[in-house]
Every structure is written in structure tokens, then in C-alpha cells.
Amino acid sequence: DRHLDEYLANIAVQGTPDDMLEAARYFQTLPQQEDRAILLYHKAGLTSKAIDLAFRHERYSALAQIADSxxxxxxxxxxxxxxxxxxxxxxxxxxxxxxxxxxxxxxxxxxxxxxxxxxxxx
Known part of the structure; x- marks a missing residue:
């Protein structure tokens, strides 16, 4: 459900790096949720994985956000x-x-x- 996914993303961003990684892996399996996975990988400290995922899925706005930090x-x-x-x-x-x-x-x-x-x- 879209609302549950939104809730999960909001909670994960405020959680521990392990929480973020678990949520990122989940979002990576869903269609059209790559942006959330990229953000969570980046916030969890796996910037290389976030960059790789952004290039693979052509999420260039996410790359711009990563570039800023x-x-x-x-x-x-x-x-x-x-x-x-x-x-x-x-x-x-x-x-x-x-x-x-x-x-x-x-x-x-x-x-x-x-x-x-x-x-x-x-």
C-alpha cells in the first residue's frame, strides 16, 4: 500500500543506519521506488551504492542531491x-x-x- 510505504520511508529516515538499510533493500525491490532506496542508502552511509543505483535507474535528480553532500x-x-x-x-x-x-x-x-x-x- 502506498501510504504504508510512505510511512515506512519517513520512519526509516529517522532511524538507525541499519533501519535505513533494511528499508532501502525493501524499496529497491519495488517498482518506481528507487528514489527512496537511493536516499536511504545515502543517508545510511552507503553512498557508493546509492550512486550506482541512481545511475542504473537513471535517477539523475537523486545524483544531484547526493552531489550536494x-x-x-x-x-x-x-x-x-x-x-x-x-x-x-x-x-x-x-x-x-x-x-x-x-x-x-x-x-x-x-x-x-x-x-x-x-x-x-x-
Whole structure:
């Protein structure tokens, strides 16, 4: 039932990482519920799994949300994959932020300069 799924998603987001993972696995089995699974995997700390699932199911808005919160602990391969995707879309600001987040500062700076993206200390 749709209302129960919505309730479960809301409860899981507030729960422990294990709760989030269990709910994410459940939502991953349901049609049209990939966005919930992606969000829960990401919030539970499995960002690489969330990114992979987002690419597999072409959930690019979910990728944009993940991109906004990627940190130094993220898998550099997956973050590079996201940066490449945003470069293809000419969303160079997101690509610059992603590259900088994984300490590819020279590459991020070069991309920013070539595409007239303002650089900050962050």
C-alpha cells in the first residue's frame, strides 16, 4: 500500500543506519521506488551504492542531491563518475565541487578556470 510505504520511508529516515538499510533493500525491490532506496542508502552511509543505483535507474535528480553532500570519505571512482556526468551536462559548478571534494584540486581549479566558475576557499 502506498501510504504504508510512505510511512515506512519517513520512519526509516529517522532511524538507525541499519533501519535505513533494511528499508532501502525493501524499496529497491519495488517498482518506481528507487528514489527512496537511493536516499536511504545515502543517508545510511552507503553512498557508493546509492550512486550506482541512481545511475542504473537513471535517477539523475537523486545524483544531484547526493552531489550536494559528497565528502572526502566518498569513493573517488564513484565521485569521478558523477563529475563526468555533470561535465557532460555542462553543469561545471557541480563537477568542480565534486572534484574538489575528493582532493582533485588541480583538476577542479583547471575546470573552473576554463569554464569561468568562481573559486572559493571551500
Amino acid at each position: 559528497v565528502g572526502k570519505n566518498a569513493d573517488p571512482t564513484q565521485v569521478t563518475r558523477m563529475a563526468d556526468y555533470f561535465m557532460q551536462l555542462k553543469q561545471f559548478d557541480k563537477a568542480v565541487d565534486l572534484l574538489a571534494a575528493i582532493d582533485r584540486v588541480d583538476e577542479a581549479a583547471d575546470l573552473a578556470i576554463r569554464n569561468e566558475i568562481p573559486l572559493t576557499e571551500e
